[in-house]
Amino acid sequence: MTVAARxxxxxxxxxxxxxxxxxxxxxxxxxxxxxxxxxxxxxGIDELVFLDITAxxxxxxxxxxxVSRVADQVSIPFxxxxxxxxxxxxxxxxxxxxxxxxxxxxxxxxxxxxxxxxASVGSQSVVASIDARRVTPDAPDEVRAAATSGxxxxxxxxxxxxxxxxVDWCRRMQELGAGEILLNSMDRDGTKAGxxxxxxxxxxxxxxxxxxASGGAGSAEHLAEAIVExxxxxxxxxxxxHFGEVGxxxxxxxMATAGIPVRRT
Numbered sequence: 001m002t003v004a005a006r007x008x009x010x011x012x013x014x015x016x017x018x019x020x021x022x023x024x025x026x027x028x029x030x031x032x033x034x035x036x037x038x039x040x041x042x043x044g045i046d047e048l049v050f051l052d053i054t055a056x057x058x059x060x061x062x063x064x065x066x067v068s069r070v071a072d073q074v075s076i077p078f079x080x081x082x083x084x085x086x087x088x089x090x091x092x093x094x095x096x097x098x099x100x101x102x103x104x105x106x107x108x109x110x111x112x113x114x115x116x117x118x119a120s121v122g123s124q125s126v127v128a129s130i131d132a133r134r135v136t137p138d139a140p141d142e143v144r145a146a147a148t149s150g151x152x153x154x155x156x157x158x159x160x161x162x163x164x165x166x167v168d169w170c171r172r173m174q175e176l177g178a179g180e181i182l183l184n185s186m187d188r189d190g191t192k193a194g195x196x197x198x199x200x201x202x203x204x205x206x207x208x209x210x211x212x213a214s215g216g217a218g219s220a221e222h223l224a225e226a227i228v229e230x231x232x233x234x235x236x237x238x239x240x241x242h243f244g245e246v247g248x249x250x251x252x253x254x255m256a257t258a259g260i261p262v263r264r265t
Contacts, residue, residue: 004261005227006046006234007251008212009241011036012053013082016063018242019053034069036242041074043248044265048074049182049212049236051102051129052082053157064096071097079182081129086113087120094121102129102182105155108162111176118177128173129182131158131189132166132199151199158186167202174207181207182236185215190239192218200230212236220246220254227260 011018011033018033037048050070052063067080080093081102090101101121107114107128118126131154135147142163143152151166170181183203185196193216200213210233213226217237226232240246252262 002261003233004263005232005255006212007223007248007255007262008047008049008234008236009036009040009045009248010049010051010214010236010238011242012051012238013063013066014053016066031242033066034073037070037078038073040241040248041076044252044263045076045241045248046263047076047234048078049102050078050080050082050098052080064092067093067096067098079127081127081182087116090117090121090126094125100125100127100180102127104129104131107173108153108155108164111172114173114176114178118179123177123179126178127180127182128170128178129184130166130169130173131155131184131186133158133161133186134196134199149202151202154186158189166199167206170203170207170211174209178209180210180212180233182212182214184236188216189214191216192240194218194222195226195230195232195235197225197230200226200232204231210234217246220251223251224255224258224260227255228258 013033018031018036077099079100079102080098084103085106093101132151133154135144135150135152143161146163147165149165149167153162153164155162185199188196195213195216204211212234213232214236217240223235226235255262
């Protein structure tokens with residue numbers, strides 16, 4: 001049976017509000033996370049992802065109360081990430097109502113956390129969230145040496161360049177038990193220039209778990225492109241949905257026109 005591609009709305013949260021900027025800076029308020037989640041549920045979005053984009057950098061815990069209130073309002077699956085540093089953090093979010101937890105910075109610091117979480121709550125609930133960039137000529141020597149695929153990891157909301165190759169890391173995340181990869185291009189994030197298809201394809205070519213393409217969606221056609229050209233299992237967008245530039249139905253219509261199976265409510 002053909003698996004339908006998923007359309008996911010990402011809600012970047014800081015200070016209890018949904019925000020959106022370019023490359024995680026110049027943030028613009030996009031509304032209340034609970035109200036937005038309920039609206040997306042009514043509009044037919046397939047899933048939601050909540051990311052507390054300053055939790056790791058500010059050493060703050062992710063907002064459990066928001067997760068609980070969202071769970072009371074929606075019937076669709078949602079993931080939460082940002083500031084999760086332990087299996088206990090993961091359990092807390094799942095008990096509050098989240099369906100999945102996403103590890104990013106903490107997994108880079110201690111990859112075994114992914115295996116521990118998968119063993120505790122199941123691989124289906126563990127997402128490897130990755131903020132990656134293309135290697136540039138002015139990148140540190142250690143980054144250029146490590147990133148043989150041409151792409152490297154960043155952490156702490158994209159602030160820190162890591163000397164870790166993206167493709168190697170994704171293989172490792174799958175081996176450690178992650179059930180899904182959320183791959184965000186920091187170069188494209190918020191630019192609306194389209195997904196980094198080459199980056200996404202480099203990952204989907206080497207893993208068998210689902211890959212969510214993120215970073216750069218500017219049109220409904222961009223969403224279809226990531227599925228067709230990069231073999232992503234799902235596409236994630238934020239600002240085009242938050243500010244009414246593209247509707248959920250419009251996104252799914254474009255994907256269906258491109259021959260992509262989609263879920264209809």
